[in-house]
Amino acid sequence: MPAPTSPGFGRFAEPALLILVSLSEGPKHGYAIMTDVESGTGRPMGPGTLYAALVRLEGSGLIEALPPVDRRRPYRLTGVGATHLQHQLTALSSFADLGLQRLRETAP
Amino acid sequence: MTRWLLRLYPARWRDRYGDEFAAVLGERTLGPFDVLDILLGAIDAQLHLRGVGARSDHRKGFPMSLRLGGAAAMAGGALWLVAMTWILLFDSNVGSGAWVLLLLASVALLVGLAGLSAFQARQHPVLIWAAFSLPAIGALLTILGAAMNGSGNEYWWGLFILGVVATIVGSGLFALATWRSAALPRSGAAVLGIASLISFATFVAQSGSGDSNGVVALFVVGLGAFSVGWIVVGVQAIGLDRQVAAAGTV
Numbered sequence: 519m520p521a522p523t524s525p526g527f528g529r530f531a532e533p534a535l536l537i538l539v540s541l542s543e544g545p546k547h548g549y550a551i552m553t554d555v556e557s558g559t560g561r562p563m564g565p566g567t568l569y570a571a572l573v574r575l576e577g578s579g580l581i582e583a584l585p586p587v588d589r590r591r592p593y594r595l596t597g598v599g600a601t602h603l604q605h606q607l608t609a610l611s612s613f614a615d616l617g618l619q620r621l622r623e624t625a626p
Numbered sequence: 627m628t629r630w631l632l633r634l635y636p637a638r639w640r641d642r643y644g645d646e647f648a649a650v651l652g653e654r655t656l657g658p659f660d661v662l663d664i665l666l667g668a669i670d671a672q673l674h675l676r677g678v679g680a681r682s683d684h685r686k687g688f689p690m691s692l693r694l695g696g697a698a699a700m701a702g703g704a705l706w707l708v709a710m711t712w713i714l715l716f717d718s719n720v721g722s723g724a725w726v727l728l729l730l731a732s733v734a735l736l737v738g739l740a741g742l743s744a745f746q747a748r749q750h751p752v753l754i755w756a757a758f759s760l761p762a763i764g765a766l767l768t769i770l771g772a773a774m775n776g777s778g779n780e781y782w783w784g785l786f787i788l789g790v791v792a793t794i795v796g797s798g799l800f801a802l803a804t805w806r807s808a809a810l811p812r813s814g815a816a817v818l819g820i821a822s823l824i825s826f827a828t829f830v831a832q833s834g835s836g837d838s839n840g841v842v843a844l845f846v847v848g849l850g851a852f853s854v855g856w857i858v859v860g861v862q863a864i865g866l867d868r869q870v871a872a873a874g875t876v
Contacts, residue, residue, distance in 0.1 A: 548650040561751075564660055565650050566667020569643055573674065589649035 533563060533571040538580065538595065538603040545584055545594035548572070575599070628652065631661070634668035658759060666744060695741020696863030702734030703856030710849045714842055729772050735793065735856065736765040739800065742863060746809040757796075757803030764792025794829065794852060798822030801855070814862040821855030824848050 527534050533555075540546060540554040548568055555563045572593065575581045580599035584592045595603070628651045632644055640647075654660070709731050712724035743758040771786025801819035805812050828848030 548646055549653040552650070562659065564663025564667070565647065566660075566663040566665070566670070568650070569647055570667050570670045570674070573639075573643070573671070586646065589645045591646040 527571070527574050530567065530571040530574055533567050534575055534580075535603075535606060536563065537568070537571055537575060538599060538606075541581060541593060541595045542600070542603060545592040547587075547590040547592045549590070551593075627656065631656075631664050631668070634665065635671045639671045659755060662740075662755070662758075666740070691741040691744040692863050692867045693741075695738050695743075695745060696860045696867060697738075698734045698741060698860070699738030699856045699863065700860030702731050702736075702738050703853040703860065705731035705734055706856070707850055707853035711846055714846055714849075725772050729769055732765045732768045732772070732789075732793070736762060736769075738856065738860060739765070742804070742810065742859070743800075745863075746804065746807045750803070750807045750809075753803050754807060757800045759796075761793050761796030761800050764789050764794070764796045768793055791826070791829065794822050794825050797852065797855070798826065801859075804859070810859065810866065811862045814859040817858045818855035821851040825852035 536555045536559065537551055540551045540558070543554075546554065548565070552563050552565070552568055555561075572581070576583060576593070579596055580602055581593045582596050584594060586592075628648055631651070632640060632648060635644070635647075651660075651664075656664075705727055709724050709728035712727065716724075739758055739761055743754050747754045767785050767789030769789070771782050771784075771789050774782035774785065798819050801815045801822060804810050804815035805819065825848040828845045831844060
């Protein structure tokens, strides 16, 4: 089973998935997404990576920008984005289950 | 700093995202990781708006850094050898073409390092970017020292030598990290590692023994090994890129 990816996202597929998961909680602006991803994964997400992924997600219609508050602009998941995220996480979960099952079968 | 980094992005990108991006940058103290990430993001934005990045996927995005990094490593290695040999054996005069060549070599090595690191960082980001930092700093110091040559500033030689040493030692560490990640062929990493070691050893020997012609010639041999190391890594990166293109996967 192939690992799920967002078509056309290339090396930003993983950051994009992390952003979608972060936004599944509710709208967030860029810095809030970065800190949320960092606290969830333990790995920092750089601002360049964040915006490269945001541009692609917005262009794909998976997220949408809300009116800015001060200079911060929040983003939120669209309906298409939520469905896409659901499919991705389900596929990842199945993939993880398969891997764990194989490990159990081959464990000494 | 923020304004300078923003200017690296295309004007159209800045019109849409500039304000909010600047707000994000203003929320935290920017470290080397952030600056590098922003530089790579700016390159991506430039390509994305020209339609290259928009089509990028695993078949194109990483091989692009692999291809660019490989070509730059080859060019940097070759230019480094020519420039250093020129300076050490023939002409160390301020303002000579050799120094311009050395500037170009250092810039090419920096681009090569960034490209090959970006390719490998998928699997071992912390290790690779940590290994990237020392030779990158070395290349920048070399560039700074060479650029200050002739300015009347007495520190240029110290900066230059420090940059050369950091580039050589850092290249050895980068080779170790490349060996560890195994994203690029290990034989090339071994060649670069050994070559860096030889280069550093001959540098130390040259520093401790004065400027006798024999020792300087030995140092040139060491620099030659260093250049060959980078050229081998570059050739292998290009070869891997071709294999990837043929197989259609990374």
